[in-house]
Amino acid sequence: MKLTKPTFLDYFFIFLFLLSSLFSFKLMSFKKDNDLFVVIFQNNRVVYKEKISIEKIIQLNNAVVEIKNNKVKIKQSICPFRICMHTGWISKAGQQIVCIPNRIFITIESKKKEIDTIVY
Amino acid sequence: MKNKLFLFCALILFSCRKNLKEFKEIRFLMDTICEIKIFCYDSNLAKKAVDEVFKEVEKIDKKFGYSKESEIEKINSKSGVSFCEVSYEVLNLVKESITLSKLTDGAFDITVGVLSHLWGFKNFSNEKKFKIPQKHQIVEALSLVGYEKIVIDEEKNRIFLKKRGMKIDLGGIAKGYAIKKAKEILESYGFDKFLINFGGDIYLKNNTEIPWRVAIQHPRDRNKFLAVLNLYTTSCVTSGDYERYFMLENKRYHHIFDPKTGYPADDIVSVTVLCEDPVLADALSTGIFVLGEKKGIQLAEKLKIGCIIVKEKKNKLFIYTTQNFKGIDFNL
Numbered sequence: 001m002k003l004t005k006p007t008f009l010d011y012f013f014i015f016l017f018l019l020s021s022l023f024s025f026k027l028m029s030f031k032k033d034n035d036l037f038v039v040i041f042q043n044n045r046v047v048y049k050e051k052i053s054i055e056k057i058i059q060l061n062n063a064v065v066e067i068k069n070n071k072v073k074i075k076q077s078i079c080p081f082r083i084c085m086h087t088g089w090i091s092k093a094g095q096q097i098v099c100i101p102n103r104i105f106i107t108i109e110s111k112k113k114e115i116d117t118i119v120y
Numbered sequence: 121m122k123n124k125l126f127l128f129c130a131l132i133l134f135s136c137r138k139n140l141k142e143f144k145e146i147r148f149l150m151d152t153i154c155e156i157k158i159f160c161y162d163s164n165l166a167k168k169a170v171d172e173v174f175k176e177v178e179k180i181d182k183k184f185g186y187s188k189e190s191e192i193e194k195i196n197s198k199s200g201v202s203f204c205e206v207s208y209e210v211l212n213l214v215k216e217s218i219t220l221s222k223l224t225d226g227a228f229d230i231t232v233g234v235l236s237h238l239w240g241f242k243n244f245s246n247e248k249k250f251k252i253p254q255k256h257q258i259v260e261a262l263s264l265v266g267y268e269k270i271v272i273d274e275e276k277n278r279i280f281l282k283k284r285g286m287k288i289d290l291g292g293i294a295k296g297y298a299i300k301k302a303k304e305i306l307e308s309y310g311f312d313k314f315l316i317n318f319g320g321d322i323y324l325k326n327n328t329e330i331p332w333r334v335a336i337q338h339p340r341d342r343n344k345f346l347a348v349l350n351l352y353t354t355s356c357v358t359s360g361d362y363e364r365y366f367m368l369e370n371k372r373y374h375h376i377f378d379p380k381t382g383y384p385a386d387d388i389v390s391v392t393v394l395c396e397d398p399v400l401a402d403a404l405s406t407g408i409f410v411l412g413e414k415k416g417i418q419l420a421e422k423l424k425i426g427c428i429i430v431k432e433k434k435n436k437l438f439i440y441t442t443q444n445f446k447g448i449d450f451n452l
Binding site for chain 2: 041043044081083087088089090091092094095096098100103105113114115116117118119120
């Protein structure tokens with residue numbers, strides 16, 4: 001088989017191929033990075049981990065968690081100070097709701113990290 | 121040809137290089153949420169280190185916590201009666217607390233526990249209603265407050281509280297101590313980048329170029345951060361009036377008491393302290409909160425530590441910082 005020199009069209013198609021793969025990779029990673037997940041721990045165990053876009057009411061021991069409109073809150077809780085309920089809605093990566101008496105910890109995780117931790 | 125071969129080998133080696141992975145674990149300990157993040161090559165080693173840390177924290181909680189078996193409760197039960205023998209660890213932390221009380225002119229004081237009980241801020245796990253105590257009750261409680269009423273017998277490892285009914289409470293320093301122990305364990309494993317967050321009190325270690333991004337909670341809006349700081353190796357602790365409080369007739373009553381008045385300290389809304397030692401940071405965040413803005417900033421500058429204070433006047437927030445935080449944009 002005789003090999004011919006690559007033409008301008010060959011280079012153009014290679015360039016197009018590389019560009020499209022780079023674009024699709026960026027698009028995929030962008031979509032992935034912006035996905036927010038609600039992670040709920042109770043008694044040191046992960047009991048729930050789903051995208052924040054999934055609307056849900058979750059019944060835990062002594063507490064009810066609501067996920068709605070890309071936000072999450074503790075709707076009801078049997079605990080003395082109701083600090084967890086006072087926290088209200090959270091919606092950003094890194095934000096947390098803690099209920100010490102019921103040993104519940106809710107956080108929002110994302111692949112794209114804007115913050116590593118919160119001091120409060 | 122040699123050059124090409126070298127380049128090829130370098131490329132292979134580079135592509136084989138392991139990346140730092142984040143290892144994270146969360147536990148409920150010391151009546152709070154404890155989180156550890158480690159950047160490492162070996163997750164098994166990180167897991168081993170974290171297990172060792174949490175075991176140590178459990179031990180500390182037993183010694184310094186609120187359970188009847190804790191050494192602190194034993195000291196309290198013998199207040200006004202007799203000396204109580206304690207471990208070297210408890211003796212040293214009580215000694216350090218007294219030093220910090222002197223440093224803050226009594227603003228940080230481990231004997232304020234009686235005030236927390238009186239106002240209904242204790243018994244965290246039990247149903248309890250808050251109340252504003254009568255004046256005479258506060259005066260009575262204040263007679264049991266004062267670090268100078270703690271007697272330490274170093275020769276025999278004993279502690280005595282001079283007045284019956286006195287209580288010491290290491291809540292304002294025990295988390296800092298637990299973080300110090302945790303940091304020592306993680307350092308002994310040789311990790312270059314790790315983060316310890318025990319109930320909002322943090323310690324960061326970072327020998328890499330990429331900083332930790334640490335958000336400071338806005339004291340009045342849960343969905344806002346006061347600032348996001350790029351930090352490397354430091355402790356960072358915040359005390360605020362927004363975590364444990366109750367509202368009565370539009371007035372906020374919170375859990376940080378002024379040992380001199382018996383009422384919640386009311387000059388500051390929140391204070392964030394940054395310094396290397398987590399015990400100092402923990403105690404000073406309370407101490408500076410009680411001291412107030414002017415004396416607090418003066419003390420922080422004297423000790424060469426970082427301090428960010430938020431005050432509230434007529435529903436407006438104001439920021440005061442030590443010199444090393446001037447120029448930072450705060451999101452009020």
